Amino acid sequence: MLLEQKLIEQILDTALETGADFSEVYIEDHQSSVLQSVSGRLEKSNNTKSFGVGVRIAKKFQSVYGYTNSKNPEDLIKLAKDLSKSFNDESLTKRTPLMELEVGKKHHVKIKPSEVALQDKVKLLKTAYKHASEFDEVIKQVICYLVDDEKEVLIANSEGRFVTETRVKVRLMVSSVAADKGMMQTGSAGDGSGKGYEFLFEEMDIPAHAKEASKVAKTMLYADDCPSGVMPVVIHNAFGGVIFHEACGHSLEATSVAKNASVFCDKLGTKVASDIVNAIDDGTIENAWGSANFDDEGYPQQRRVLIENGILKSYMIDKINARRMKMEPTGSSRRQNYKFSPTSRMSNTFIDNGTSTIEEIIANTKYGLFAKKLGGGSVNPGNGDFNFSVMEGYMIRDGKIAEPVKGAALVGNGAEILHKIDMIANNLDRQRGMCGSASGSIPADVGQPTLRVKEITVGGRKKGA
């Protein structure tokens, strides 16, 4: 137990003494390691250990949050007392006795990071370096990262909810730099998992990812500037799903919906996308990057169908915003760590398979951009305007993939683009990402099959045709 149950109960009770109707304790014991190799040599081995307690108290829509990394009972009670001063009401809410929910059986981890010797981790980096650097002579620099993260959380609240969970994440990334004739381009690749080191030792094809990073860097080195203008864009599967994540996902989080700050407010049951679009946020996929047994308010994670045949079916809702919206929470509350109050966030979010094939989509596009690999992006939930960068792109000419192009950005509006998706292939895949928002940076999968957007603004350095 991370803290004595009696102390947890005392904190929850103290928090309710001034009339709040909800109190919650979040305890986190965390360790992580980041290894970085440059040109094949281990340069950084940074280890972190943290422990912290977050206390949240609410009355109706109003919530207060505080945290400390002290384990001292007096400090913790004082924190609850200080926070409770924000409330002043005669009618008191009585706490429901804690009832521990059964520990989730999903997301089993075989080899925890703490059980792996440092030299075995370093070997993985050496393998990645070898394959990335030997790919081609234009590869001048290779930087590899190996990150692992092990976290034990305990969540208890005044409504009797009481859960504990161990969460593990591992990830290996390769970044290659290609240089020639004064030009320089980077390419990156990698993979991660909610499994333990068994994923890196047994499942991940590290050489393939390493070569991929170098291949992208080399391809982009000799690529021409992308033309600018409005054109059809075929977005490839897996990380291409960042388009949905940015353009629509964030605007479906209660954080913006509850405050009437999303373009999707009051749109449940209405058509928000073309008929072929089905979108899902699923926090229950076994050992996936964005999965967990419980969300950070202690509710079981769920599979949420957001859009079905173009109709908006659900938002992603946390407890406090659920009150504002007069709806039920959807198990969507997440946070980076104890330094953040939790709020509604995505988990593993993807557009589901369609009926076309990637070959059909390319063959049916006379002129356009094939965005094979997307970088990150951002969205303004207030009006849905989004942008994201294309890391690896090719022109499509006469139904065929043609020359590579660099420096492209896609900009558009989330509400509009969903209606403009006119072909979806059947090759759904997901990819790892880190999503930054109100409650910090959290692991989240994005995903989709290859799909086509009828028209979208492509920003490049070359004046359009």
Next chain:
Amino acid sequence: MNLDKLFKRAKEKGIQDLEIFASDRNSLSIDIFNGEVDKYEIADTNALTIKGIYNNKMGHFRTEVLDDSVIDEILDTIIASAKEIDSLDDAIIYEGDEHYEDLQDIYNEELFNLDVQKKINHLLALDKYLHEYDKRVSVVETMYSENTNAVILKNSKGINLSNKANSAYIGGNVIVKDGVDQRVGFDVVISNDFNDFDIETIGKEIIDDALASLGAKPVPSDNYEIVFSNGAIATLLSAFQGIFSADAVQKGLSLLKGKLGEVVGSELVSIVDDPFMKKSSRSRSFDDEGVATAYKELVGKGVLKTFLHNLVTAKKDGVKSTGNGFGGNVGAVNLKLEAGNSTLDEILASCQKGIYITNVQGAHAGVNAVSGDFSLQSSGYYIEDGKKVKPVALITVAGNFLEMLKDITMVANDLKMSYYGVTSPSIKVKSMTVSGS
């Protein structure tokens, strides 16, 4: 944690030199949503970063668990890390400098002691001001955040330094609607002096641009003269500040490699790192390695003068550290593009066919810090014959950072510090590629 015990155990275990960097951070943040306190957060965290040299290699450990029971685990992990590290970099723990600047104004006790209710009331006043400003205002969210950060640096070579700074910001988000279009406004003002938080000034900064941009549409794709507002260009400078790091240069990851002493921008461009900037909570008299910080010109009248160094990169280049070793990397303290002589109005008046960009989005993804290429979602106003004609949104402005620096033709006198610590005036760039309709 008993530090004497930590240093003693380290010595017993064969660690040659040890250094600790302790930080104690206090924070308060308050959000108001539609007239009510929506979020109220208080926090106090202590962390210790420990570096140790073993076999001439450096191991690192950062811990928030501060009882003596973890001392052995931490030291053993540092030794295990040092044994695996095969980087050719030197491991250096610094003996200290003769002189460290005395920074008086970076901690303001008055701000810390000001009654919380006064801070809440000020925020409520801002909320009211924004709500009543215009009937097209639909959603208002205002926020106040305050941080106090005290750090101590101590090592086995005798350094014992400390620094305490505080700062706050007040700001807001608004959504404005006119029945056809919906736009957002956002801004914050940063200071450690509460008197700088004038409701009307902040309110106008937040809302005027949002209202004026209602009905914004893309312009046709073409080349335009580009004026970046002080805030917009600060975003871009921040995204590219890594190119000044000697670490990036030595690893072949900076487009400034080999360009020391060369012209990298127009002669209107001077970029400095000012670690003593007033009212910046980032200001420091020593870096995380104990080296005295110093004011320095990175680019002077267009010429690249120096890179930013920490102890390791400086030794590799045979120079002295510039006091820019932060968080295990190299970085500027307060990066600043120096002001020019023009006014923003003069700059706008000089445009025949231009776009005044007041906001850029997605700088974390839309820039390639290695090649210098960027393509960013932007919004602002179309300028024709020196006059603001109409609001513009959903366009991208694309270019290359170094080419842009060379094409800067005017620099304004309206310096502003952005919330991520980069200070800049508005600037004009001769011509850039815009992608729109």
